[in-house]
Amino acid sequence: MTIIQHCERYHIPLFIVRSKADLQIKNILGDQFDYDEGEEDAVEKYKKHHSAARQLLIDSTRKNLDKNLEMANLAKRPVFIISSNSMHALMTEKWNWRNAANVIDEANLLQAVLKAAHTRRYGAQAPAKDYSTVVKQNMAANQSSTNVLGFD
Numbered sequence: 001m002t003i004i005q006h007c008e009r010y011h012i013p014l015f016i017v018r019s020k021a022d023l024q025i026k027n028i029l030g031d032q033f034d035y036d037e038g039e040e041d042a043v044e045k046y047k048k049h050h051s052a053a054r055q056l057l058i059d060s061t062r063k064n065l066d067k068n069l070e071m072a073n074l075a076k077r078p079v080f081i082i083s084s085n086s087m088h089a090l091m092t093e094k095w096n097w098r099n100a101a102n103v104i105d106e107a108n109l110l111q112a113v114l115k116a117a118h119t120r121r122y123g124a125q126a127p128a129k130d131y132s133t134v135v136k137q138n139m140a141a142n143q144s145s146t147n148v149l150g151f152d
Helices: 003-007 021-033 042-071 084-091 097-102 106-122 131-141
Strands: 017-019 079-081
Touching: 003 042, 021 042, 021 084, 042 097, 042 131
Parallel strands: 017 079
Antiparallel strands: none
16 A cells, blocks of 8 residues: 555556456356366356356455555555456467456556556557557457557
8 A cells, every 4th residue: 555655645656456367267266166177067167157257356356455554544546457468468379259258357457558558658648549449359360469560
């Protein structure tokens, strides 16, 4: 919370990121839904309970952050829930729409970081570039990682 306070005081862009979402979803599957990768029906159990475990992670993470920010008298702010595998797939030619079930906030994080970088470089008065199209184009066109950020 001290880091957040200092970033706010000195106007430093801050992104709260909850990483390793894929591993936490697997842990929730094992704890809450009795999922074990070695079982015969593991694939069916995974498909059946994955979205519930995913939503449980999202809800609990955001609720926990809001509670901690409120206790520290800090303004609410978003938390980006990501997995490095999904982020890597999104940023490289390995992306395909089958990865979409595992993506939570990876694209939103990229957009927020690019927007903050643009604002810091060109100021708040400069017209904001719409980085969502850059991310969407990468997802749709399977571009290589060398051009995904769309910097001129």
